[in-house]
Amino acid sequence: MNMNFKSWLVGTTMLAMTASGAFAEVVLNRGNSMDPESLDPHKTSTVNEANVIRDLFMGLTVQDAKAAVIPGAAESWTVSDDGKVYTFKLRTGATWSDGSPVTANDFVFAWQRLTDPATGAEYAYMLAPVVNAEDVTAGKKKPAELGVKAVDDMTFEVTLNAPTPYFLEMLTHQATYPVSKANIEKFGAEFSKPGNMVSNGAYTLAEFVPNDHIKLMKNPKFYDAANVKIDVVNFIPTEDKSTAMKRFEAGELDMNDDLPTEQLADLKAKFGNDLKIGPYLGTYYYIFKIPKAPWDNVKLRHAISMLIDRDYLAEKVWSNTMIPSYSFVPPGVSGYETRTTDYAEMSQIDREEAAKKVLGELGIGPDKPLKMEIHYNTSENHKNTAVAIQEQLKPFGIEISLVNTDGKTHYGLLEQHGDFDVARAGWIADYKDPANFLDLCKTGAGNNYSEYSNPEYDGLLAKAAAATDPAERMKDLSDAEAIGVARDLCVMPLLYYSYHDIVSPKVKGWEENVMDVHPTRYMSKE
Amino acid sequence: MTDIAAAPPKAGRSLWADAWARLKANKAAMVSAYYLVFIAVLCIAGPWFTPHQFTTIYQDYNRVPPSLSAYPKPEMLDLAVTDAVRRSRVDLLSWEQKDGKIYITVTSAKPIDERMTRYIDRSSVFEGAQIVDKSADGLKVILSAEIERKYFFFGTDNSGRDLLTRTLVAGRVSLAIGLLAGLVAVVIGVLYGAAAGFLGGRTDEVLMRIVDILYSLPFIFFVIMLVVFFGRNFVLMFLAVGAVLWLDMARIVRGQALSIKRQEYVQAAEALGVTRTGILLRHVVPNLLGPVVIYMTLLVPQVIILESFLSFLGLGVQEPMASWGVLISQGANNMPGANWLLFFPSLFLTTTLFALNFIGDGLRDALDPKDR
Amino acid sequence: MLRYVIRRLLTAIPTLFVIVTISFFLMRVAPGGPFNQEKGLNPDIKANLERVYHLDESLLMQYLRYLWNLVRGDFGPTYTSPDFTVAERFANGLPVSIQLGGMALILALLIGGALGIIAALHQNKWEDYSVIATATAGSTIPTFVIAPLFQLFFALSLKWFPVGGWGDGALINKVGPVLTLMLPQLAIVARLMRGSMIESLHSHHIRTARALGLSDYAIIIRHALRGALLPVVSYAGPAAAALLTGSVIVETIFSIPGVGREFVFSALNRDYTMVMGTVVVIALFTISFNLIVDILYAVVDPRVRYD
Numbered sequence A: 001m002n003m004n005f006k007s008w009l010v011g012t013t014m015l016a017m018t019a020s021g022a023f024a025e026v027v028l029n030r031g032n033s034m035d036p037e038s039l040d041p042h043k044t045s046t047v048n049e050a051n052v053i054r055d056l057f058m059g060l061t062v063q064d065a066k067a068a069v070i071p072g073a074a075e076s077w078t079v080s081d082d083g084k085v086y087t088f089k090l091r092t093g094a095t096w097s098d099g100s101p102v103t104a105n106d107f108v109f110a111w112q113r114l115t116d117p118a119t120g121a122e123y124a125y126m127l128a129p130v131v132n133a134e135d136v137t138a139g140k141k142k143p144a145e146l147g148v149k150a151v152d153d154m155t156f157e158v159t160l161n162a163p164t165p166y167f168l169e170m171l172t173h174q175a176t177y178p179v180s181k182a183n184i185e186k187f188g189a190e191f192s193k194p195g196n197m198v199s200n201g202a203y204t205l206a207e208f209v210p211n212d213h214i215k216l217m218k219n220p221k222f223y224d225a226a227n228v229k230i231d232v233v234n235f236i237p238t239e240d241k242s243t244a245m246k247r248f249e250a251g252e253l254d255m256n257d258d259l260p261t262e263q264l265a266d267l268k269a270k271f272g273n274d275l276k277i278g279p280y281l282g283t284y285y286y287i288f289k290i291p292k293a294p295w296d297n298v299k300l301r302h303a304i305s306m307l308i309d310r311d312y313l314a315e316k317v318w319s320n321t322m323i324p325s326y327s328f329v330p331p332g333v334s335g336y337e338t339r340t341t342d343y344a345e346m347s348q349i350d351r352e353e354a355a356k357k358v359l360g361e362l363g364i365g366p367d368k369p370l371k372m373e374i375h376y377n378t379s380e381n382h383k384n385t386a387v388a389i390q391e392q393l394k395p396f397g398i399e400i401s402l403v404n405t406d407g408k409t410h411y412g413l414l415e416q417h418g419d420f421d422v423a424r425a426g427w428i429a430d431y432k433d434p435a436n437f438l439d440l441c442k443t444g445a446g447n448n449y450s451e452y453s454n455p456e457y458d459g460l461l462a463k464a465a466a467a468t469d470p471a472e473r474m475k476d477l478s479d480a481e482a483i484g485v486a487r488d489l490c491v492m493p494l495l496y497y498s499y500h501d502i503v504s505p506k507v508k509g510w511e512e513n514v515m516d517v518h519p520t521r522y523m524s525k526e
Numbered sequence B: 001m002t003d004i005a006a007a008p009p010k011a012g013r014s015l016w017a018d019a020w021a022r023l024k025a026n027k028a029a030m031v032s033a034y035y036l037v038f039i040a041v042l043c044i045a046g047p048w049f050t051p052h053q054f055t056t057i058y059q060d061y062n063r064v065p066p067s068l069s070a071y072p073k074p075e076m077l078d079l080a081v082t083d084a085v086r087r088s089r090v091d092l093l094s095w096e097q098k099d100g101k102i103y104i105t106v107t108s109a110k111p112i113d114e115r116m117t118r119y120i121d122r123s124s125v126f127e128g129a130q131i132v133d134k135s136a137d138g139l140k141v142i143l144s145a146e147i148e149r150k151y152f153f154f155g156t157d158n159s160g161r162d163l164l165t166r167t168l169v170a171g172r173v174s175l176a177i178g179l180l181a182g183l184v185a186v187v188i189g190v191l192y193g194a195a196a197g198f199l200g201g202r203t204d205e206v207l208m209r210i211v212d213i214l215y216s217l218p219f220i221f222f223v224i225m226l227v228v229f230f231g232r233n234f235v236l237m238f239l240a241v242g243a244v245l246w247l248d249m250a251r252i253v254r255g256q257a258l259s260i261k262r263q264e265y266v267q268a269a270e271a272l273g274v275t276r277t278g279i280l281l282r283h284v285v286p287n288l289l290g291p292v293v294i295y296m297t298l299l300v301p302q303v304i305i306l307e308s309f310l311s312f313l314g315l316g317v318q319e320p321m322a323s324w325g326v327l328i329s330q331g332a333n334n335m336p337g338a339n340w341l342l343f344f345p346s347l348f349l350t351t352t353l354f355a356l357n358f359i360g361d362g363l364r365d366a367l368d369p370k371d372r
Numbered sequence C: 001m002l003r004y005v006i007r008r009l010l011t012a013i014p015t016l017f018v019i020v021t022i023s024f025f026l027m028r029v030a031p032g033g034p035f036n037q038e039k040g041l042n043p044d045i046k047a048n049l050e051r052v053y054h055l056d057e058s059l060l061m062q063y064l065r066y067l068w069n070l071v072r073g074d075f076g077p078t079y080t081s082p083d084f085t086v087a088e089r090f091a092n093g094l095p096v097s098i099q100l101g102g103m104a105l106i107l108a109l110l111i112g113g114a115l116g117i118i119a120a121l122h123q124n125k126w127e128d129y130s131v132i133a134t135a136t137a138g139s140t141i142p143t144f145v146i147a148p149l150f151q152l153f154f155a156l157s158l159k160w161f162p163v164g165g166w167g168d169g170a171l172i173n174k175v176g177p178v179l180t181l182m183l184p185q186l187a188i189v190a191r192l193m194r195g196s197m198i199e200s201l202h203s204h205h206i207r208t209a210r211a212l213g214l215s216d217y218a219i220i221i222r223h224a225l226r227g228a229l230l231p232v233v234s235y236a237g238p239a240a241a242a243l244l245t246g247s248v249i250v251e252t253i254f255s256i257p258g259v260g261r262e263f264v265f266s267a268l269n270r271d272y273t274m275v276m277g278t279v280v281v282i283a284l285f286t287i288s289f290n291l292i293v294d295i296l297y298a299v300v301d302p303r304v305r306y307d
Helices: A002-020 A047-056 A104-115 A133-137 A181-192 A241-249 A261-274 A298-307 A310-317 A348-361 A380-396 A407-415 A435-441 A455-466 A470-487 B002-025 B027-049 B074-087 B114-122 B163-199 B201-216 B219-229 B234-244 B247-262 B264-271 B276-312 B324-333 B340-367 C002-029 C043-052 C059-071 C086-121 C126-140 C143-157 C171-201 C204-211 C216-244 C248-254 C260-268 C272-300
Strands: A027-032 A061-063 A069-071 A074-079 A085-090 A148-152 A155-159 A203-209 A213-218 A232-237 A275-288 A322-324 A370-377 A398-405 A422-428 A492-503 B091-098 B101-107 B126-134 B140-147
Touching (some): A027 A047, A027 A241, A047 A203, A047 A232, A069 A074, A085 A104, A104 A133, A104 A148, A104 A155, A104 A181, A133 C043, A241 C143, A261 A275, A261 A380, A298 A348, A298 A380, A298 A492, A310 A322, A310 A492, A348 A380, A348 B114, A370 A380, A370 A407, A380 A398, A398 A407, A407 A422, A422 A492, A435 A455, A435 A470, B002 B027, B002 B340, B027 B340, B074 B091, B074 B101, B074 B114, B114 B140, B163 B201, B163 B247, B163 B276, B163 B340, B201 B247, B201 C002, B219 B234, B219 B276, B219 C002, B219 C260, B234 B276, B247 B276, B276 B340, B276 C143, B324 B340, B324 C143, B340 C126, C002 C059, C002 C272, C086 C171, C086 C260, C086 C272, C143 C171, C143 C248, C171 C216, C204 C216, C216 C272, C248 C260
Parallel strands (some): A027 A232, A370 A398
Antiparallel strands (some): A074 A085, A085 A155, A148 A155, A203 A213, A322 A492, B101 B140, B126 B140
16 A cells, blocks of 8 residues: 555656656646537537637638638639639648548538438538538438539539638538548547547547546647647636636636636736737627517617616626627628617617607606516626616616526527517627628527518528629628618627637737637647 | 323423523523524614615626725725716816815817716716806816715625625525425424324335435435426425425434334323324424424524525526525625625625524523433 | 345335436426527427437337336436447546545544544533534535635645646645535534534443443443444435535536536536436435445444344
């Protein structure tokens, strides 16, 4: 027993010495606010999964340190004149981590796998622009009928339903990443385990201990391995944000992708420039149940919207980590003109007067209050937001009661179009395009929780989807937003998200961007 | 023989008198009892006397530290003025404080709307704002406003609500939950345990088997499902929690019932033809009361702790209501910055649980016949 | 004795069956499902997922399927982490929880027991009062207050321990979680030990032993302690089951990959198979520890016999 302990002690000391001395591996400890559900690119959906998968795999296109689209597994590509056929030339010399080449067949296999109903991929719709993709996922067509083709080993051809200007942008999403056909045929569902997984990105999977860490090692076979400066990346789940800050302070984490915003003032004083806060492509909004009276009255919806003091929410409730919002699509999509509600520029007092007038016409006032229930899912900030709105509307005769439920109950209620008045929701862009937001108000869309339905709006979106000229498309989308959001409030925008990270000054090459995307391959550590 | 039938009530009285005397001699328990009464009165009546509502949000006072002197502090005025002026979308030229009033000079490129005084009034720092002087072109205005004095003895929370009032209101909720759930558990436990013990035989076996099974059912899972299912109506929720916590009580009562049944005086009474109800009232109830009261004092703190655990998971009572557990878990999230958010609710919770524990100990010593 | 153990193990089977059945249906009554999330799924994709996990079948069919798999020792896949099966998640988390819980339990029993004895031997003296006061404090301050305070003081100010993380099981990483897990238990053990020790010291056979001139030390160890252990043993059973299956608060705050979090978050995530797995594991632990306690009873107290 005693001997064992001694040898264990010697062993660990030696280990510690080799780790710090001889090799001087560069290790980056990245806090990731949630553990990935899966490391199989086709079974993932969240931002936290994307963070890890972006290091492991490489799509046809990838994002650079500033989130601009650059060539990835594809060296170059050509687009047919009608904008519907993309031909990708794969990178010569790019291989999987086992040394075998990445071929067009791997992409055909991967995309068929993503759309195949048997995979049960949550983000199968990322390939919706591809011919037959939606029918394959719905089980109406065979995966082999998907509009993709391996012209030869190094040439991958994709046929789209309509010209899709944001297609290359979509390809940066992890759901479209390739997986090795040979690898999956060998291990099946077990392929995503450490030891089994073969990947084509800058890193390979070494360990995955759920709730503890995911360890990635530099992939020596990566085509750009010479420029990859960090040898080991540990993704550490940091569900408890307060603990994450303490671990950052103690040097156990080099960075984290979330902050406890309620402590922001203290964090600013302590960490100063290590905090990175900036606009992010996401919107925090409330929805009215539009078919339910009295919320079918668009004037009432606007009156309530006008009474909400968004500046206060952004400044005090969210400590300036959010930005007041009057449109659904956040600014930051190039070529798109955001359309805001017409009171966006009014002062809060003018808004309140206007709202009071409308409420007066509807016979609502402090002596004749209107009852309204706000549903929100469990979170400190959602709660504080709802509490603030409750107090803001009270003097005008809107009596709000708050209903907090856990996330599953909340979204279950919304999805089944259950009974509520007003509910919280949020949307973070999957890729940089307004349609990714505006599709949510389309008649019958899965995430159309307000049950808004307007043929004019749907028509504009359809027109945009078929447009060949990108500028014209953006114009149609913009007009759609003016009708569906600014005029009809299919969603009631409250705030734009911003990313809030904390990064140690030792980490170099971390660049701020609206997608909050930070692949490790561009970073280094002193 | 008649002596035996007549003796128990007398013994009962003396037992209670005796116990009471012993409880009174136990200083820790008595101090705790007074303290508990004090806390209860404070929580129930206190919120009527504090100068704030527990729901009111003071926009300019979020996360201000506790202080015995009035807010606003002199150094806060500048920020309050700038904030209010910025929100009315005009430019601040200067401000000064004179005879307890504040004078603000603002300017703008467009003529200034006189309604801007409302922005000043809306700030929780000022009241009675009015325009004192206006330049001819209407581009420059001097306003005056009174400074509103407010006291936050416990500071305020992240939303700018008075923590003192919230702690007291939360105390009502926590104590009510503890009592309610405790009562439910005791009632179910006593009825169930007594039924098992007195009916005996096959019924007893089946009833206790059910208790065994429920014992192995994961408690956390059960509570989470109940909370999720009942929504977050706290009365229903804690009726549910109480309905889960009755298992121990049932076992204790059954054990007591079994031993009482075997007591000679009970058997004698039965032989004498005293009715079942008579036996229950005269012999069983007084004998059970001791363990039940003791168990109850242990159960109440247990429920309050359980409630705080649920709050930590985000399953506590609905806003804008609060319980000590809700406040503490918020406070723990705000460490080390706004430590008062943790300190005051914790102080109330901990001391109350302390008191309940000492009372429980005191009652046990007082009621335990072995010690006599 | 052996026959008794076998009989107890056999009665555990129907108990488990009832528990599995109650939990299965109770869980399904809760609103929402595993695939409800902020970004809702489109109906086709949701249908595909439900087909993959057999959630499109009737509830009764799913129940029978689950029972059949369970009988064959298959706990099924998890919905919220498809890379792992339920069994693999437990294989990962249980060793961690057992190490932490075991250490916390042993420490609580040893230290709490010792404190309880000290308090009992000095009844109503300052030693007694200070033990009782600290013990009460330990059980009244919520764990989620103690844990962050520990981190702030010992990890950030004094830098003695890491703030969080499992560190592949390094001893230094365990100190914080073990201490915070132990504290409430220690308090309860100390109080229990004190109470039963006082009772035991007042009992007839101890008085007789004293009258016979046995030394105080011999009396305490050989006689009083033995009688006083019973309530502690019966408390330790359920406590062990609770501790070994982890604590969600300690694991969340110290970032420990144990199974305690699974119990809570699988229920909140409606990860049905994982919930059922946790129910079975907790039930098994509870049943076995109750059995162990009953056997220990016979060991500690020769008057107790099973046949």
